[in-house]
Amino acid sequence: MAQQVRGVVARAKGEPVTVETINVPDPGPGEAVVKIQACGVCHTDLHYKLGGINDEFPFLLGHEAAGIVESVGEGVTDVEPGDYVVLNWRAVCGNCRACKKGKPQYCFDTHNATQKMTLEDGTELSPALGIGAFVEKTLVHSGQCTKVNPEAPAKVAGLLGCGVMAGLGAAVNTGQVGRGDSIAVIGCGGVGDAAIAGAKLAGATTIIAVDTDPRKLKWAEEFGATHTVNAKETDPVEFIQSVTDGNGADVVIEAVGRPETYKQAFYARDLAGTVVLVGVPTPDLNAPEIPLIDYFGRGGALKSSWYGDCLPSRDFPTYVDLFLQGRFPLDKFVTEEIGIDDIESAFDKMHAGEVLRSVVIL
Template sequence: MPQQVNGVISRAKGAPVELVPIIVPDPGPGEAVVRIQACGVCHTDLHYREGGIGDDYPYLLGHEAAGTVESVGDGVPDLVPSDYVILNWRAVCGTCRACRRGRPWYCFATFNATQKMTLTDGTELSPALGIGAFADKTLVAAGQCTKVDPAARPAAAGLLGCGIMAGIGAAINTGGVTRGDTVAVFGCGGVGAAAVAGSRLAGASKIIAVDIDDRKLETAKTLGATHVINSRNGDPVAAIQELTGGFGTDVAIDAVGRPETWKQAFYGRDLAGTVVLVGVPTPEMTLEIPLLDVFGRGGSLKSSWYGDCLPDRDFPMLIDLYLQGRLPLDAFVSEEIGIGDVEQAFATMASGQVLRSVVVMGDGDD
């Protein structure tokens, strides 16, 4: 039978979020119901609330989540109730042109649950990134469930579902950071800090963190930054060149997503270096740069979608590294909050005080 649970919705652009009863249907073919244990508060959820992604209100917010499978529909051979999973928003199709070419991390036809969760009056909800995990339970496509070691703490593990994976993947998967490389990371919020940690994990010799907030730069140091630059105090490109013998870095990662930070990344890298854009621009932003500079500097200019991750490959590996003490996911959990505290968490996030606030669910009830 369909279940009534509590969920956090955004009912209208800019309006405060609400904790309301929602209806979760039984899973249909290829679907699963997951009991949520923890879910991070991501900037993307705020973008939904502010209308920056679309206007398909009401939205059921939340997507950086870990939990346990409660039930599955027909045609789901690889999940059973009680499986511990991280939810992902790129359930690959296996049949699109990217998947057929052996590049499933670029899948152009990712899918979500077919059925809709609703309000109690029948109004259909749009789940954030096809997940909607600020809820006691949520309905997803089975392919959005990635099984990982249940020893991993849910508040930390769930963060791999979006921002932390995006940052680590931007460094390792998209940027190709490897042993001995020099790296600059512009913006040291959750995604940028994860790019720092990913660069350290990959063996970079020099990791330069750039931000305008000294608190974030101090956090970046704890995650592996060898040098920090507060760009309020001067030209970060000149500072990066000074730290790299006048050359610039092998990889420069823009985790902010603004024209000015992208240009800093572009000019802050070495000749034939790689620029990675993982910060998400807003629709009105444009970029103007001399085409001769693009030609003359060579190298690669890349965008990183979800850290170019393949959840079934990357999530279990990163959880294993976390359990080995080699990936400090706990450092990204700034505070644990209740499901009724999401609106306040948005304000805290805007103040720059946290890497992640994480909603930790109680035992819940049916």
Template sequence: MSQQVRGVVARKQGAPVEVTGIVVPDPGPGEAVVRIQACGVCHTDLHYREGGINDEFPFLLGHEAAGVVESVGDGVTDLAEGDFVVLNWRAVCGVCRACRRGRPWYCFDTHNARQPMTLTNGTPLSPALGIGAFAEKTLVAAGQCTKVDPGVPPEVAGLLGCGVMAGIGAAINTGQVGRGDTVAVIGCGGVGGAAIAGARLAGAREVIAVDIDDAKLAKAVELGATQRINAKRAEPVEAIRGLTGGHGADVVIDAVGRPETFEQAFYARDLAGTVVLVGVPTPDMRLELPLVDVFSRGGAVRSSWYGDCLPGRDFPMLVDLYRQDRLPLGAFVSETIGLGEVEAAFAKMRHGEVLRSVVLF
């Protein structure tokens, strides 16, 4: 029997979000209903509200979440009622060409729940990233649930569902930071901060934080940065080179996703170094680079989608590292809020006042 719960909905582009009743159906084959315990407020949710992802309004926002499985549908064998899970938006299919080649983190056919959640008047909702977790309960594909140690606070565990995993994965999985490497991270919000933590976890010798906000740079040092550059007071490429013997960093991660920051990352790397783009650009952005520079500098230019993660592999590992006090996930939680405070959290995010606001249920 379907259930009515409260959720945060964006009805039209740019309009303030509202808390309203939504209908969650019973799970069908391959699906699960999850009672949400915590959900982070991510820039992607704001992009949905602003129409920057698509125009399939109304949206049920929220996707960076942890909770407890309430019920499962037919054919679900690896989840049970009461399991503590982190939700992910990459339920791999196991049969596409990427999965068959042993690269499931590139799965070309990830899937979501088949049934729609709706407003109380029957209007279908588009759940953010196929999750929709600014709600007391949500319906997802069973493969979107990753079981982790239930001893971890949900407001910490849920962060792995998007931004923190994207940043850590950009350093470890995409950038393949190794012991003794020098790393620069441009943009020290939630994703950039996580990239810094990931680089230190991987054994980087120097991690250079670049931002225009001194408060974010101070937080970057807490997360493992060894040097910091305020781009309002110093030209980033020259400053990064000055801190790396004139050579540039082995890996430069652009966690902003703008043409100017990508160009800085491109020229701030050492010869044969790696550039990783993990910041999300908007569709209108264009980049111009001399092709001869792309050729002559060698190395690699990579984009990192969700940190090239495999949730079933990476989430439990990162939770274990947190429990061993080797990964400061709690440092990303700037505040905990109620369901009705999401719009205010968006404003704080715009002004750079928080790494993560987290809705607690």
């Protein structure tokens, strides 16, 4: 029997979000209903609200969540009621060309629930990233449920569902930062700081944080940055070269998604170094003008990082365990705890750079 719960909806482009009654159907084949305990407020949710993802309004926002599986549909064997899970938007299919090549972290045919959640009048909702978790209960594909150690608080564990994993994975999985490496991170919000924390965990010895906000540079130091540079005051490329023996960093993470910062990343890397783009650009932006000979002459790799190139079933439990061991500071990303009625204020704080993560407690 369908349930009615409260959830946060973006009805139209740029309009304030509303808290409304949501109809959640019983899970069908391959589906699960999850009782949400906590959900982080991510920039992607703001992009949905502003129409920056697509125009399939109304959206049920929220996706960076942890909770308890309440019920499952026919054929579900990977999770069962009572399981503590982090939700993911890469439910690996196992059959696409990426999966068949042994690269499920790039799965090209990820699963979402088949049924739709609706408003009271029957209007179908588009769940953010196929999840929709600013809501008391949500319907997802069972493959979107990743079991983790229940000792980790939901407000912490859920952050692996998107932003933290994107930054952490950009450094560790995509950039393959290793012991003794140097890394520069341009843009030190939640994703950039996660890349810094991941680089520290991986054994990087020179970790350079680049931003224009002194507050964010201070946060970066708390996550492991060994050097910081305010790009408003100092040329970041020259600074990065100056602290890497004039060579540039082995890996540069671009966590802004702007042509000008991508160009800085390109020239701030060492010869044969790696640039990783994890900042999400808007559709109107074009690549910076860089002479083709520089692409050839500098060698190395230019990569885009999708979801930190993570495999949720492998990575989420690992980093939750590392947090519980005191080796990865997931809790430092939580700036404030808020209620379901406070999302609009949280968006304002995020846009102003006042928080790393506001987390909705349900």
